[in-house]
Amino acid sequence: MQDTKDQVIFTIVAVIIILLFLGVLFLVMLFYYNNKKGQMSKEQQLMKATFDKQLLESKLEIQEQTFDMISQEIHDNVGQILSLAKVQLGILEQRHPIEGDLVSNVKESISQAMTELRDIAKSLSSERLQLLSLSDSIAQEIRRINRSGFIKITAQVEGVERNIPDQQKLIVFRMVQEGFQNIIKHAEASEVNVSIRYQEEWIHISIFDNGIGFEPEKELNKREGLGLQHILRRAALVGGKANIVSRPGEGTTLEIQIAYA
Amino acid sequence: MHVAWFQYFQMLSLLVAIYCYRGLRNCSLLAFIPYLIIVNITEVVGINFHFTGREGNYPVYNLYLLVSTPVYFYIAGKMLFLRGKESVVFYTVCLLCLILVYVNFFFIQGMSRFDTFSLVLIEIMTIVFSGLSLVRLTVLDQNELNFMREPFFWINSMYLLFGLITLVVLGLQEYILFNHIEIAHKTLYNVILPTVNAIVYSGYCYAFILCRTQRTR
Numbered sequence: 284m285q286d287t288k289d290q291v292i293f294t295i296v297a298v299i300i301i302l303l304f305l306g307v308l309f310l311v312m313l314f315y316y317n318n319k320k321g322q323m324s325k326e327q328q329l330m331k332a333t334f335d336k337q338l339l340e341s342k343l344e345i346q347e348q349t350f351d352m353i354s355q356e357i358h359d360n361v362g363q364i365l366s367l368a369k370v371q372l373g374i375l376e377q378r379h380p381i382e383g384d385l386v387s388n389v390k391e392s393i394s395q396a397m398t399e400l401r402d403i404a405k406s407l408s409s410e411r412l413q414l415l416s417l418s419d420s421i422a423q424e425i426r427r428i429n430r431s432g433f434i435k436i437t438a439q440v441e442g443v444e445r446n447i448p449d450q451q452k453l454i455v456f457r458m459v460q461e462g463f464q465n466i467i468k469h470a471e472a473s474e475v476n477v478s479i480r481y482q483e484e485w486i487h488i489s490i491f492d493n494g495i496g497f498e499p500e501k502e503l504n505k506r507e508g509l510g511l512q513h514i515l516r517r518a519a520l521v522g523g524k525a526n527i528v529s530r531p532g533e534g535t536t537l538e539i540q541i542a543y544a
Numbered sequence: 545m546h547v548a549w550f551q552y553f554q555m556l557s558l559l560v561a562i563y564c565y566r567g568l569r570n571c572s573l574l575a576f577i578p579y580l581i582i583v584n585i586t587e588v589v590g591i592n593f594h595f596t597g598r599e600g601n602y603p604v605y606n607l608y609l610l611v612s613t614p615v616y617f618y619i620a621g622k623m624l625f626l627r628g629k630e631s632v633v634f635y636t637v638c639l640l641c642l643i644l645v646y647v648n649f650f651f652i653q654g655m656s657r658f659d660t661f662s663l664v665l666i667e668i669m670t671i672v673f674s675g676l677s678l679v680r681l682t683v684l685d686q687n688e689l690n691f692m693r694e695p696f697f698w699i700n701s702m703y704l705l706f707g708l709i710t711l712v713v714l715g716l717q718e719y720i721l722f723n724h725i726e727i728a729h730k731t732l733y734n735v736i737l738p739t740v741n742a743i744v745y746s747g748y749c750y751a752f753i754l755c756r757t758q759r760t761r
Contacts, residue, residue, distance in 0.1 A: 292725055295712060295732060302708040309675065310701055313682045314691060321688025 354407035442481030470494025550738040553745035567756030620673040667711040674703035698751035
């Protein structure tokens with residue numbers, strides 16, 4: 284009788300243990316599946332990041348090609364037409380002298396337009412930018428904007444510029460250019476201060492304007508905030524970071540920090 | 545009044561549930577408070593039933609099955625994240641189970657015997673629902689879950705393990721008692737169930753605290 288009881292107890296305990304084992308096995312399998320899912324999700328994110336990076340690189344390449352083409356067109360076509368117009372004006376002045384300063388004023392206007400167009404062509408041409416240092420490219424851009432008289436940009440450079448790879452230099456310059464464009468278009472600023480610091484391993488660029496300011500998080504979430512998003516994405520593309528600090532009524536600071544490649 | 549040691553864990557879980565009221569509300573688990581109140585009252589009355597002069601506390605536990613089962617089904621429904629027709633199927637199954645439990649109580653096993661049929665049915669449903677809930681939690685969420693910090697995982701794991709053990713121990717309850725199946729002069733379910741209860745209700749406590757710490761799901 285005792286033996287039968289022992290067998291029953293043994294069977295009941297064995298069934299409980301087996302059921303428990305199955306329960307625990309089920310939980311372990313869920314853990315395993317969950318971990319696998321996590322790994323796959325990380326891989327997908329990595330693939331997406333790589334894809335986004337490649338996409339951005341392609342976009343930038345296309346943009347640069349477009350800029351180069353526009354620059355070439357301005358230089359070879361519009362520039363030539365304006366030069367021809369200036370020459371034709373000279374011939375006209377010789378054949379039919381006109382009293383007053385009218386012709387020379389027109390000539391002056393054409394010269395001014397040619398200078399402006401040449402500067403725009405220079406700032407658009409990636410080949411030309413690659414010939415200059417980053418500081419020189421930014422200084423040239425500042426001169427071009429200051430000439431318009433809409434805004435006053437000042438710049439300070441600290442440290443000595445190290446050799447920056449052409450691609451990285453171009454991207455950083457385009458970020459600065461985008462920053463200037465945003466200020467001109469939206470900031471209603473009268474003064475802009477640019478600070479470029481070359482450090483051992485990093486380049487810090489800070490652009491401060493005294494404009495109306497805004498709420499960066501809000502703008503970044505909007506579709507219209509594409510310019511700002513481009514700056515942030517470009518910074519990430521060259522292994523750096525960009526930060527926008529702003530508040531309504533308190534101006535805006537764009538901080539760009541890029542590591543030497 | 546006698547209080548068994550595992551009842552302290554049940555009382556603690558009720559207190560923790562009340563303390564974590566907001567967390568439970570945000571996790572749609574507020575029904576745990578009435579559920580634990582029913583559990584605690586049943587255990588207190590069940591263990592001290594002999595003071596009333598009556599033999600056997602089966603009516604108390606049979607009533608517990610009648611009252612607690614709808615609350616449990618409601619909690620299970622909340623943890624399954626039911627959508628559209630799923631909830632219709634789920635609540636139809638629950639209703640059928642409840643009808644069987646009530647039929648068993650009133651017409652088959654009655655009040656004076658322990659309603660093992662009802663208990664086995666409820667435990668099977670508990671195992672199925674908690675298993676489904678765990679699968680759903682793992683499969684449906686796009687991101688990797690940190691199970692250790694997921695209250696639903698803890699609650700369902702506890703339900704699952706408790707269901708698997710009680711299915712055997714309480715399903716065979718009458719047989720165990722009648723044949724004096726004992727280990728160290730204690731009936732089998734007196735050996736196993738208190739420890740299981742302590743583990744399960746500690747697990748609930750932890751889950752409730754997790755609900756409180758991660759209020760927004």
